[in-house]
Amino acid sequence: MIIFDSIRNFISGSMSYDEIVMPTLDALQNMRDYYAGVWFLNHQSKQDFTGENNKAYKGATAFFDSCDEAYFVKKRKRKENRLIATLEPMKQRDDTKPQAVIIDTANLSLEFDDYMLYAMNEKQATALEYARDITKENPNGISRNNLINEIKKEPNMMK
Known part of the structure; x- marks a missing residue:
């Protein structure tokens, strides 16, 4: 790999033009043809911090057209020797x-x-833990509305 x-x-030159990036992408294709697993990382354009990430990549359309698969990668956690990322x-x-x-x-x-x-954010993970605990406390079941109301009562949920 x-x-x-x-x-x-x-890549030397502008990454926005297919004719500039294609020689490099062709070289990566040649490596793949010899059974090498080739991953290349490409960054995003600047994002608007007020909205949701648009998951767009930076550069020419050839990046997307030339690959077999493309993933949106998000680093989730790094601790000592371990790095955890999600691949969408x-x-x-x-x-x-x-x-x-x-x-x-x-x-x-x-x-x-x-x-x-x-992939869950901290609030989602916390809500899921609360839901698990609440359902354990209600072995005969609990309605969705009552479960939501119980979760809302938890001190960390309404911040």
Whole structure:
């Protein structure tokens, strides 16, 4: 496996023009033809901090057109030797699903895990924990509205 971080470091000239980026992308295709797994990282354009991330990539359309699969990658956690990121398919073949990847930098290993375990923000994860605890306290069941009202009562939920 070969990882290029960031692809802009391997392209001289404007990354906005197909004719500038295609020689580099052709070279990556040649590596793939020799059974190398090739990942290249490309960054986003500046985002508006007031809205939701648009998940757009930076540069020429050839980046998206030339790859077999494209993912929106978001770093979730880094602790000691472990980096956790979520991968959300933006272009996919077959039946590719979103997933989390755990990279151990000490032994250079990759582990794939359930996307939803890592994709939740802190408030979502907290609400899910509260919901689990509340449903345990109600073995005969609880309505959705009552569950929501109970979650809202928790001190960290309405901040």
